[in-house]
Amino acid sequence: xxxxxxxxxxxxxxxxxxxxxxxxxxxxxxxxxxxxxxxxxxxxxxxxxxxxxxxxxxxxxxxxxxxxxxxxxxxxxxxxxxxxxxxxxxxxxxxxxxxxxxxxxxxxxxxxxxxxxxxxxxxx
Numbered sequence: 001x002x003x004x005x006x007x008x009x010x011x012x013x014x015x016x017x018x019x020x021x022x023x024x025x026x027x028x029x030x031x032x033x034x035x036x037x038x039x040x041x042x043x044x045x046x047x048x049x050x051x052x053x054x055x056x057x058x059x060x061x062x063x064x065x066x067x068x069x070x071x072x073x074x075x076x077x078x079x080x081x082x083x084x085x086x087x088x089x090x091x092x093x094x095x096x097x098x099x100x101x102x103x104x105x106x107x108x109x110x111x112x113x114x115x116x117x118x119x120x121x122x123x124x
Contacts, residue, residue: 002116003027004093009118016083018120022076022093027113031095033105034071036078038089039117047106048091049078058105062086083122092117 004027008020020036035050049069050058057069068079080087094111102110 003113004095004115006091006093006115006118009091009120012083012087012120012122014083014085014122014124016122017079017081018083018087020078020091020093020118020120022078022115023074024095024113027095027097030073031097031113032099033096033101033110034076035094035096035105035111036069036076037092037094037108038087038120039092040086040089045092045108047108050101050105051076052101052105058101060106085122085124088120088122090117090119 005023005025012018032053036048037045038048039045048060048063049067051069051071059067066081070077093115095113096111
């Protein structure tokens with residue numbers, strides 16, 4: 001088991017919706033900042049959405065208006081609606097031991113706990 005466990009990936013249709021979940025496994029305490037990243041076929045990892053302990057979200061432009069991130073004491077959830085082919089990627093959950101999300105909660109450097117990822121493939 002990794003530090004974080006993702007679930008909910010799989011094959012999805014264009015225009016459909018998906019829900020991903022992330023459960024912390026071995027993180028010693030409730031992380032202040034958590035986020036979803038994705039790595040598409042081109043190989044570049046990008047931040048998708050982040051949320052702090054107070055529930056304040058931050059979305060990348062690529063999912064703004066289509067995405068919803070939430071969390072409670074046991075899990076973090078990401079929903080993406082109106083799926084596009086470019087949403088195809090390995091989605092990875094991340095958490096930070098920092099006491100603040102800082103100025104850019106979608107920056108990879110903020111996070112020191114990572115999951116192994118769940119693959120999402122969007123096609124017609």
